[in-house]
Amino acid sequence: MGKVLVFGHKSPDTDAICSAIAFAELKNKLGEEVEPVRLGDLNGETEYVLKHFQTEAPRFVKTVANEVPAVYLVDHNERPQSVEDIEDVEVLSVVDHHRIANFETKAPLYYRAEPVGCTATIINKLYKENGVEISKTIAGLMLSSIISDTLLFKSPTCTEEDVKAAKELEAISGVDAQSYGLDMLKAGTNVADKSAEELISIDVKPFEMGKYAVEIAQVNVVDINDVLSRQAELETVINKEIEAKNLDLFVLAVTNILTSDSEALILGKAAAAAESAFKVTLDNNTATLKGVVSRKKQIVPVLTEELTK
Amino acid sequence: MGKVLVFGHKSPDTDAICSAIAFAELKNKLGEEVEPVRLGDLNGETEYVLKHFQTEAPRFVKTVANEVPAVYLVDHNERPQSVEDIEDVEVLSVVDHHRIANFETKAPLYYRAEPVGCTATIINKLYKENGVEISKTIAGLMLSSIISDTLLFKSPTCTEEDVKAAKELEAISGVDAQSYGLDMLKAGTNVADKSAEELISIDVKPFEMGKYAVEIAQVNVVDINDVLSRQAELETVINKEIEAKNLDLFVLAVTNILTSDSEALILGKAAAAAESAFKVTLDNNTATLKGVVSRKKQIVPVLTEELTK
Numbered sequence: 295m296g297k298v299l300v301f302g303h304k305s306p307d308t309d310a311i312c313s314a315i316a317f318a319e320l321k322n323k324l325g326e327e328v329e330p331v332r333l334g335d336l337n338g339e340t341e342y343v344l345k346h347f348q349t350e351a352p353r354f355v356k357t358v359a360n361e362v363p364a365v366y367l368v369d370h371n372e373r374p375q376s377v378e379d380i381e382d383v384e385v386l387s388v389v390d391h392h393r394i395a396n397f398e399t400k401a402p403l404y405y406r407a408e409p410v411g412c413t414a415t416i417i418n419k420l421y422k423e424n425g426v427e428i429s430k431t432i433a434g435l436m437l438s439s440i441i442s443d444t445l446l447f448k449s450p451t452c453t454e455e456d457v458k459a460a461k462e463l464e465a466i467s468g469v470d471a472q473s474y475g476l477d478m479l480k481a482g483t484n485v486a487d488k489s490a491e492e493l494i495s496i497d498v499k500p501f502e503m504g505k506y507a508v509e510i511a512q513v514n515v516v517d518i519n520d521v522l523s524r525q526a527e528l529e530t531v532i533n534k535e536i537e538a539k540n541l542d543l544f545v546l547a548v549t550n551i552l553t554s555d556s557e558a559l560i561l562g563k564a565a566a567a568a569e570s571a572f573k574v575t576l577d578n579n580t581a582t583l584k585g586v587v588s589r590k591k592q593i594v595p596v597l598t599e600e601l602t603k
Numbered sequence: 604m605g606k607v608l609v610f611g612h613k614s615p616d617t618d619a620i621c622s623a624i625a626f627a628e629l630k631n632k633l634g635e636e637v638e639p640v641r642l643g644d645l646n647g648e649t650e651y652v653l654k655h656f657q658t659e660a661p662r663f664v665k666t667v668a669n670e671v672p673a674v675y676l677v678d679h680n681e682r683p684q685s686v687e688d689i690e691d692v693e694v695l696s697v698v699d700h701h702r703i704a705n706f707e708t709k710a711p712l713y714y715r716a717e718p719v720g721c722t723a724t725i726i727n728k729l730y731k732e733n734g735v736e737i738s739k740t741i742a743g744l745m746l747s748s749i750i751s752d753t754l755l756f757k758s759p760t761c762t763e764e765d766v767k768a769a770k771e772l773e774a775i776s777g778v779d780a781q782s783y784g785l786d787m788l789k790a791g792t793n794v795a796d797k798s799a800e801e802l803i804s805i806d807v808k809p810f811e812m813g814k815y816a817v818e819i820a821q822v823n824v825v826d827i828n829d830v831l832s833r834q835a836e837l838e839t840v841i842n843k844e845i846e847a848k849n850l851d852l853f854v855l856a857v858t859n860i861l862t863s864d865s866e867a868l869i870l871g872k873a874a875a876a877a878e879s880a881f882k883v884t885l886d887n888n889t890a891t892l893k894g895v896v897s898r899k900k901q902i903v904p905v906l907t908e909e910l911t912k
Contacts, residue, residue, distance in 0.1 A: 394714060395707040400907045402702050402899065407714035423732070590711065598709045 297327040298386065299355070299362050301377065302413075303370035304333045305498050308340045308442035308482075312435035313368040313413040314352055317389060320417065321366070323426045328366065331355045333377055337496050339482025339514075343438040346478075347431050359383050369413040371397040374500040389416050392590060396502060411449060411456040414439035418459045433466035441475040442482075445514075448554055451588045479551050483515045490524060490531045494546055501594065504602035506542040506564055509535070512589050514549050518557045521548045522580070525559065529579065532561050543568060545597075549587050556583045564601065571600035606636040607695065608664070608671050610686065611722075612679035613642045614807050617649045617751035617791075621744035622677040622722040623661060626698060629726065630675070632735045637675065640664045642686055646805050648791025648823075652747040655787070656740050668692050678722040680706040683809040698725055701899060705811060720758060720765040723748035727768045742775035750784040751791075754823075754860055760897045788860050792824045799836045803844065803855055810903065813911035815851040815873055818844070821898050823858050827866045830857045831889070834868065838888065841870050852877060854906075858896050865892045873910065880909035 300318050302310025314330035321328040330352040336344070344351055358365055359382035367388045373380055373396045387404035388397075391413050408416050414436035421428050428436070440460045444452035447460070464471050485493060498511035513521055521528070532544050543562040550556070559580050560568045574581035586592045609627050611619025623639035630637040639661040645653070653660055667674055668691035676697045682689055682705045696713035697706075700722050717725050723745035730737050737745070749769045753761035756769070773780050794802060807820035822830055830837070841853050852871040859865070868889050869877045883890035895901045 391711055393708045393711055394703070397706075398704040399702045401904050402700055402718040403716060404718060405703060405714055405716035407712060409711040409713060595710050 295326065295364075297329065297362055298364055298366055299331050299358050300328055300366035300368060301331045301333055301352070301355070301358075302368050303375040303499065304377075305495060306332050306334050306340070307337060307497055308343055309413050309439040310369045311336065311340050311352060312343065312439040313389070313417055315349065316414060316417050316432050316436050316439075317366060317368050317420075319429070319432050320421055320424065320426055324424060329353070331358075337482055338484055339442060339478060342478055342481035343435065343442075346474075347434040347438075349431060349435060368417070371395075371407075372501070373397065374502065389413055389420070391416065393594070408455075410453045411451040412440045412443035412459075414443075415453075415456045415459040418463065428463070428466055430467055433463045434469055437463040437467055437469060437471060438478060441471060441478060445549075445551055445554070445587055446472070446475045446479060448551075449588045449591075450585075451591045479514065480516065483520075483551065485513060485515060485520050490527045493521065493524075493528065494532055494535065494544075499589070500539075501598075503598045506567075506601045507540060508543045508545070508564070508597065508601070509539070509541055510545045510547065510589055510593055510597075512547045512549060512556075514551050516550065516552055518548050518550055522557060522559075525578075525580070528559060529561065532559070536562050543597075543601075545593065547583065547586070547589065547593060551587075554585060554587050556586045557581075558583050558586075567600050568597060571596045604635065604673075606638065606671055607673055607675055608638055608640050608667050609675040609677060610640045610642055610661070610664070610667075611677050612684040612808065613686075614804060615641050615643050615649070616646060616806055617652055618722050618748040619678045620645065620649050620661060621652065621748040622698070622726055624658065625723060625726050625741050625745050625748075626675065626677050626729075628738070628741055629730055629733065629735055633733060638662070640667075646791060647793055648751060648787060651787055651790035652744065652751075655783075656743040656747075658740060658744060677726070680704075680716075681810070682706065683811065698722055698729070700725065702903070717764075719762045720760040721749045721752035721768075723752075723772075724762075724765045724768040727772065737772070737775055739776055742772045743778055746772040746776055746778060746780060747787060750780060750787060754858075754863070754896055755781070755784045755788060757860075757863055758897045758900075760900045788823065789825065792829075792860065794822060794824060794829050799833060799840045802830060802833075802837065803841055803853075808898070809848075810907075812907045815876075815910045816849060817852045817854070817873070817906065817910070818848070818850055819854045819856065819898055819902055819906075821856045821858060821865075823860050825859065825861055827857050827859055831866055831868075834887075834889070837868060838870060841868070845871050852906075852910075854902065856892065856895070856898065856902060860896075863894060863896050865895045866890075867892050867895075876909050877906060880905045 318328040318330040332352045357379045359379045364384040364386045390407045494511045501508045543564040546559040547556045627637040627639040641661045666688045668688045673693040673695045699716045803820045810817045852873040855868040856865045
């Protein structure tokens with residue numbers, strides 16, 4: 295088998311980047327030629343992580359079929375979230391912790407999904423199942439993935455398995471999850487130097503829900519007002535995005551990592567359906583989503599339920 | 604969590620039945636209340652297997668939502684192959700060795716697919732990963748699944764992992780795979796007492812390939828002529844099936860388990876596409892497919908490729 299590329303989703307977060315690096319290293323140690331790549335710019339949190347563990351960022355790619363016939367996916371499976379020419383390559387394996395949708399193969403493949411908080415938690419198991427030792431650096435990167443995806447174990451997506459994996463990775467990496475984790479999360483909340491376009495694209499994911507085209511962006515902050523004070527400017531760029539992509543709904547969730555609540559800015563012709571889904575009434579296009587920190591567990595399922603009724 | 608049902612695909616084969624039984628037993632030993640059920644009649648081979656290991660057949664069900672809110676799937680994922688009300692229940696986990704298609708969930712789930720010859724090979728791993736002992740009976744049933752799906756290790760779908768699992772299961776069950784396996788496979792080739800309707804439905808699977816509705820049936824024999832001597836009668840029932848379900852293509856593969864070749868009877872308006880796919884010319888609607896024994900690896904991918912061009 296020739297070289298294979300592995301990557302996480304577009305608008306990569308820490309798990310999409312670090313799980314690709316960790317999975318490539320596992321495959322390399324098993325004798326395969328695998329290179330981790332990324333489908334977008336690093337966010338501030340991930341930059342902090344890679345710098346801390348002195349790891350080079352994966353190479354950016356726009357397409358993959360021009361390089362390789364086959365790929366591995368981590369941390370995603372849905373086509374709209376993957377590389378733009380995903381239809382032109384064979385997907386050999388997927389390691390993921392999201393719902394399965396808009397995904398289809400011609401032939402059998404290795405697919406490992408578990409309903410845990412983080413892809414790195416599953417990759418930690420794969421290292422053990424394959425009897426491959428985890429290096430100190432890779433342990434640090436996987437620990438960072440878990441901290442990022444579970445908001446330092448506070449998200450409802452966090453499972454006992456994530457906590458257990460994080461403890462194992464703390465021991466290997468020699469990193470204290472609590473103190474390192476808070477610094478790391480805060481590094482991702484610096485929004486002052488970001489344009490409105492950047493804010494809505496740091497961590498955005500497209501979804502097809504029934505007949506509706508939906509995008510859900512999330513920004514982590516330590517003060518909701520850091521983002522909401524720029525609501526007018528944000529609405530302008532979101533409405534542009536809605537028009538350009540013919541979206542039915544755009545949700546920007548601004549999540550306070552200290553209080554674990556989100557403020558949602560909701561635009562698009564399906565906004566009323568979002569109100570029903572979240573059982574809120576929009577006031578000036580915004581609503582508080584109490585205790586909501588997880589797009590995957592607290593936003594996508596309720597919206598999907600409502601929009602596929 | 605309440606009771607959960609687990610089942611393999613419609614028109615169940617030995618793996619669909621025995622993997623459901625083995626998976627249910629694993630979950631029961633882990634403390635969950637899980638019942639294996641079946642979506643169709645047992646074939647002759649599976650009847651032989653259950654009798655040999657003195658195991659009761661799983662209960663037949665037509666629907667599941669009237670009994671449980673959630674299910675486990677084994678040995679399939681595609682909706683047309685699953686229970687008819689699959690949309691009305693939550694799929695909590697899938698263990699499978701087929702391509703992924705026509706499958707979508709609202710929420711994350713446990714999904715374990717590996718490109719091996721048999722679902723039981725993966726379930727054997729799950730027992731080990733969970734530290735659960737495999738009973739002598741379950742080992743015999745899982746060994747039967749592997750023998751059935753790999754045609755006694757001769758199918759191109761058979762991997763080193765299947766052979767390795769079979770050896771482990773031989774040791775636990777005390778069964779000799781070669782002598783037991785040949786008797787078991789032959790028990791599935793008795794077609795003399797079957798009506799033409801039964802012959803095309805013993806092991807039939809529906810597929811959506813691009814815009815085409817396709818059904819592919821397979822019958823194992825020790826003499827091709829046992830089936831092909833009844834071609835006129837078979838064509839009548841296949842054409843009825845095509846009309847009733849508005850199919851574009853029906854392929855009946857008659858597989859000689861001793862020579863590992865198949866004779867295909869191909870009907871429907873997309874028959875010409877099947878000729879291109881298999882690089883054969885139909886003579887009286889039939890063609891020899893040399894060395895073809897695996898629907899999954901040698902029939903579905905080439906037809907999908909051709910019909911989605």
